[in-house]
Amino acid sequence: MQYSGFKVIKEALTGHKGWKPAWRDPDPKPHYDIVIIGGGGHGLATAHYLASVFDRHKVAVIEKGWIGGGNVGRNTTIIRSNYLLDGNEPFYEFSLKLWEGLEQDLNYNAMVSQRGIMNLIHSDAQRDAFIRRGNAMILNGADAEYLDLAQIKKEYPFLNFDDARFPIKGGLAQRRGGTVRHDAVAWGYARAADRRGVDIIQNCEVTGFRIENGNCLGVETSRGFIGAGRVGCAVAGNSSRLMAKAGMRLPIESHVLQAFVSEGLKPVLPGVITFGAGHFYVSQSDKGGLVFGGDIDGYNSYAQRGNLPVVEDVCEGGMAIMPMIGRARLLRMWGGIMDMSMDGSPIIDRTHVDGLYFNGGWCYGGFKATPASGYAFAHLLARDEPHATATAYRFDRFRTGHMIDEKGMGNQPNLH
Template sequence: MRYSGFRVIKEALTGHKGWKPAWREPEPASYYDIVIVGGGGHGLATAHYLAKEFGQARVAVIEKGWIGGGNVGRNTTIIRSNYLLDGNEPFYEFSLKLWEGLEQDLNYNAMVSQRGILNLIHSDGQRDAFIRRGNGMILNGADAELMTTEAIKKKYPFLNTDDARFPIKGGLAQHRGGTVRHDAVAWGYARSADSRGVDIIQNCEVTGFRIENGVCKGVETSRGFIGAGKVGCAVAGSSGRLLGLANMRLPIESHVLQAFVSEGLKPVLPGVITFGAGHFYCSQSDKGGLVFGGDIDGYNSYAQRGNLPVVEDVCEGAMAIFPMLGRARLLRMWGGVMDMSMDGSPIIDRTHIDGLYFNGGWCYGGFKATPASGFAFAHLLARDEPHPTATAYRLDRFEKGYMIDEKGVGNQPNLH
């Protein structure tokens, strides 16, 4: 069923009796050419691009719970491509370009809104660093603009530019950045993949890999063995647990990141704004809630909930730049499990086991990468060679000394 404005009007006039489920609920077959473990944003995007761009139809996505229930439904919905390093920026810019055409590609309203992102500058050194980053972005085909304090005051008059401790000295803006309705991304990819013949199998937990003579032959699941020519794992925070079933240890720790939403307010915040002196980023959802977050808590966790000191730290960041938020009430807060890699950058690569492929290490930046991650992982699975924008995301880069460390803090996951 194709979605359109005409369709909405027709259904509205006929009592909404014509809508059908957006995807099937198939029983698992005994064999697929490609099995993707993980029905989140990246796994579903991989299935979509495998079917649409690489002509692979015998594909299954298997998911332990329900699709879109992990980090794709828990993030702060920001999209951007404002990275510095050559290993990252072409990939994230490719992702932003895919976001720009996503809704037409999927025939699904994902509410992609390029309302712009602004990274605030609070010191001269930070300005130099952001100018360098902006130049890196422009060299890789992205957009970047250095904004003066006057221009920022005009566009965002509510910002506290004269804070005694962290005055705002300017900002690096990417006007093509913005927000996307995150749940719709998972659903749109799922619907599109399903319509092209991909089996999406929910409530199906992988309990092991069948590996014979160093070759992965399929996965053992709670619903029986599923044979596969290739198995791709895209399970984010559960990467360590899943690949542990294949006796692999990864350059990844799982950490908790909290996110927050305020009560619904009238439109006050026209874009995404990030605080440069602490860690705080905020946007306003179309329902009116201010969606914001900050640092990870900083310790290994699978609990999907965090602790209060980080809540305080994030709210202090909010008060430093948006004093007007002091009276807004916090409506909800939640946590997700982040696959924090050793250099803060992701991995899309083969493993040492033939037929077993890995996509992970997204730290807390995986949402914006969803389309490019799916495209690049599909490219790797279908053609056995990396996508040109993802050649740096090798699993062996830590051993070989080719880390992609945007912050330059080394192999300490809670600092990325």
């Protein structure tokens, strides 16, 4: 079923009786060329690109719950490519380019909105660092723009320009950044993959891997054994639990990150704004709610809910830069579980088991990476070699000293 304006009008006139499920609900087959574990954004994107770019159609995505029920439905929906390091920036810029063509590629309205992202600068040293980052972005083909104080006042007049402790000195803007309707990303990828023959198997939990002589032959699941030529794991948040079934210990801790939505307000925020002196990022959804977040709670957790000190800290960050939100009431808050890696950067790599591949360690930057992560993982699964933009995301970088540590925090996952 192809979506179009004509189809919407036709269905409106005929009582919306012609819509069909957007994807099938197949039973698992005994064997696939490639099985992807994890029906989140990254797993579904991987399946889509395997089928559409790499011509692999005997592919299954298996998901223990329902698709899109994890972090792809729990984030603050921001897309951007404003990284500094060579290992990261080309990858995230590739991702942003894929976002720009996503809706046409999928024939699905994911509400990709390039409303821009602006990182506030609060000190001279931070200005130097941000301008350096902006130059790194431009060198990698992304867009970046330094805004001086007068421009900030013109574009964002509601910010607190009288803060004695953290005065606003300027900002680094990426106009092509923005937000995307996150659930629609999962649904759009699922529908597109399904239409190319990928089996999306929900309510099917992986209980183990069948490994013989160092080869992965498939996965044991709650719905029986499923054979596979290659198995790709994309279950960020639960990576350590899954890979332990293959005898692996990962350079990852699981942490909880909270996100928040206020009651609906009239349009007040033109784009995504981040606070440079604390940790606070905010945008306004099309429904009017302020969508915002801050730091992770900072301790290992699989609980999908956080604690109050971080709620207070995040809200204090918001009040520091835009006191006008102080009277808005908090409507919803929730937690998601992050794969916090030892250098703050992800892993897309082979494992010590032949035929078993890993995608994870996204920390709390996984949503914006969804298209490129899927593309790069599909590349690795189809050709057994990394995509050009993802060559640095190796397991052995910790052994060889090639960490990709944007924040320079070392092996302290709760500080990334």
